[in-house]
Amino acid sequence: MSSASQASDLASFLAPTARPVKRKDIPVATLKQWLRDMMLIREFEIRCMQAYQDKKIGGFCHVYIGQEAVAVGCVAAIEPKDPLVTAYRDHGHALARGMAPKYCMAEMFGRIGGCAKGKGGSMHMFDRANNLFGGHGIVGAQTPLGAGLAFATKYEDEVINRGKSNRVTLCFLGDGALNQGALHEAMNLAGLMDLPVIFIVENNGYSMGTAIERGTTRADRIISKAAGYGIEGVEMYGMDVVQVYDAMKDLADRCRATSRPAFVDMRTYRYKGHSMSDPRKYRTREEEEQYEAHDPIGRLEKQLRSTNQLTDAEFESMGDAIREEVRECVAWADASPVPGIEELYHDVYVERWGPYTGTSLPSMLREMQ
Secondary structure (H helix, E strand, O other): HHHHHHHHHHHHHHHHHHHOOOOOOHHHHHHHHHHHHHHHHHHHHHHHHHHHHHHOOOOOOOOOOOOOHHHHHHHHHHOOOEEEEEOOOOHHHHHHHOOOOHHHHHHHHOOOOOOOOOOOOOOEEEHHHHHHHHOOOOOOHHHHHHHHHHHHHHHHHHHHOOOOOOOOEEEEEEEEHOHHHHHHHHHHHHHHHHOOOEEEEEEEEOOOOEEEHOOOOOOOOOOOOHHHHOOOEEEOOOOHHHHHHHHHHHHHHHHHHHOOOOEEEEOOOOOOOOOOOOOOOOOOOOHHHHHHHOOOHHHHEEEEOOOOOOOHHHHHHHHHHHHHHHHHHHHHHHOOOOOOHHHHHOOOOOOOOOHHHHHHHHHHHHHOO
């Protein structure tokens, strides 16, 4: 949408994705944890913006403010064994997946204490222990990896372990990746080979500064692109963590059971620019204010307060603890040494990877049939 039309047509952008929530019995402790997780991501990103302006962070920096419900809700809907891969707006996914914030901040600072020893930076968050496979800086480049991860887990479950495929891969991308050939090749392969991968488009309406309708056909219904590959498409409202979890849990369970791919149009909004260098001149303040009324943190806070499950004191205490935690992360990252020159020669090449060593692709395909 153009800036003017998106502001005036907010209801039509978000409303088609709203649906009644089936799961009414989510424990209060879980809802409070989700609130805390989103608040942690928000505070972490605010401090990243400050550190970037203080020249503590180099390169590009893309913050996740406004989209917190997507990462938190989607991660809650899957299992720890399920792989996850994403694009360069990845700090929120890393924290939602369970990465220690100090390791994430140290990576932002390019320090040896970071998750990739300071060699990846803002756009390349990796956490093998939590099955997070990046953070990738090339638009759409993570989508073939998402299909590949789904292929690998299916092969391992069915061929190596002689069981049923029981893992699902989440592959996040922005709406700017919709026209990349790599995505369409990945979707074609996923549909053809029954790969259990869910492509989640975090549709915030803009590819950098270009409104989605100016660069993508059928911008009002992008799930039609998946239909051409025989892939199920689902629209979701991404500004409410409970709705994200509810809808994604159904879809992830279905993909796990059928070992089939899916495609999600996750309607959301980023409150800041595409990156720290973006002045946001392509958007009006009126548009931004309309979307800020849908703030996922404010929505869940209001929901808990309305049922007397969250007090003022509890919310303030939660905020104070999070701010202190992130301040400590900044101090820890700042004190971590920069990588030595020898790190250029480490983590470059791997000779083996588990059961796949020495197995050719044709033989893998034959065994999976």
